[in-house]
Amino acid sequence: MATAVLRLFLLLILLTCAISELCNPQDKKVLLQIKKDLNNPYLLASWNPDTDCCTWYTVDCDPKTHRIISLTIFSSVPETNFSAQIPPSVGLLPYLETLEFHKLPKLTGPLQPTIAKLTNLKFLRISNTNLSGSVPSFLAQLTNLTFLDLSFNNLTGSIPGSLSQLPNLNALHLDRNHLTGSIPSSFGSFKSNPDIYLSHNNLTGPIPPTLGNLNLTTIDLSRNKLEGDASSIFGPNKTVQIVDLSRNQLSFDLSEVEFPASLTSLDLNHNKVYGKLPEGLTALNLQYLNVSYNRLCGQIPVGGDLQSFDIYSYFHNKCLCGSPLPKCT
Structure with missing residues (x-):
């Protein structure tokens, strides 16, 4: 009787373990290959083959299908043993929707062509690496x-x-x-x-x-x-809010540009932009403006937010004047 009870108990344990393993076996196999190809870095230490891969750090499973849908590998500190290329095996996770390799300076090599197989991918970030x-x-x-x-x-x-x-x-x-x-x-x-x-x-x-x-x-x-010319970016009917064209060699007449009411940030510094500052800028709710180091001329229009910016937003122009720059003569 005791032997039968023991056998039943062991069977229940095995069944519980089998039920608790939600991760798809093929996905798990691929993840372990990825870990190996990345030289078993410390930040993947939770990827234990004896545990359910849906519980692993940096991995997310679909709550219904339990297929891997997210793989986000990143580090806040440099990984001394993370010297590898992106494994081609990442292309063998067909249900992946998010793929991220971030802040891994020793991740090298090109983007793997197998990534093209991830047709369900919605979010792809490979940044702050040594990708070439x-x-x-x-x-x-x-x-x-x-x-x-x-x-x-x-x-x-x-x-x-x-x-x-x-x-x-x-x-x-x-x-x-x-x-x-x-x-x-x-x-x-x-x-x-x-x-x-x-x-x-x-x-x-x-x-x-x-x-x-x-x-x-x-x-x-x-x-x-x-x-x-960069004026095509602007227009009265546009919805652009933030435009940064600074430190290029752009040359166009700013006085002929019509800015959209949506614009909140405009940076044109260090270009060859000429003409006057349009009166239309006074009607905008600008939070940031920098037109320094250009070839602008004339008086800075009075009104709106234009006088709230300091001289560094306007200086080093051909003959721009008026508050906050010196008065026009």
Whole structure:
């Protein structure tokens, strides 16, 4: 009798363990391969093969299907044993919606082509790493992407125009890399009007007039080598709020620009912008303004928030005058 009870007890334990293991076995196998390929870093210490992978740190499972839907590997301190490339095996998690490698300075190599298999991916962030190579055109195949962040890396080459084929993209971060070439004119055909961050690169040429087709909220093209006219970004019917075009070689007549009522931040410093400050700026609820180091002239319009900014927002122009600069003569 005692033996039968013991056997029943052991069977219940085994059944409980089996039921508690929610993680899909194939997903678990892939995760363990990823851990191995990343040289078993300390921040993945919770990835114990004897436990349910849905309980592992940096991993999330769908509450119904229990398939892996999120993999977010990041570190607040440098990982001494995290010296590896992005494992090709990440492409073997077919239900993945979020993939993030962040603040991993010893993560090297190019973006793996297997990422193109993750057709359910909505959020992709690989930033603050030592990622190199080009921005791959295969990213355009991830049509469910709403957020793409490849900032703070060592990416080179040109920006693929095919990214504009992403129909649901809300934000594109390619800033702080070593990208060259021009901004693709196809970016004017984005259907979702994403926020665009391309700052701190080596982009050249003009800002495509096609960007005037978009109704952006934020655009940051600062610290490049862009030339020519930027007025297409603005317009009375636009909804743009934050525009940073500073430290380029842009040259256009600011007095002819019509600004949207939505604009709250405008940075044009260190360009070749000429003309006068438009009276329309006084009607805006500006929280930040910097037009220093340009070729502007005339009196700063009186009214609105324009006198609330200090001289550093206006100085080093050709003949700009009026409060907060010295009086016009």
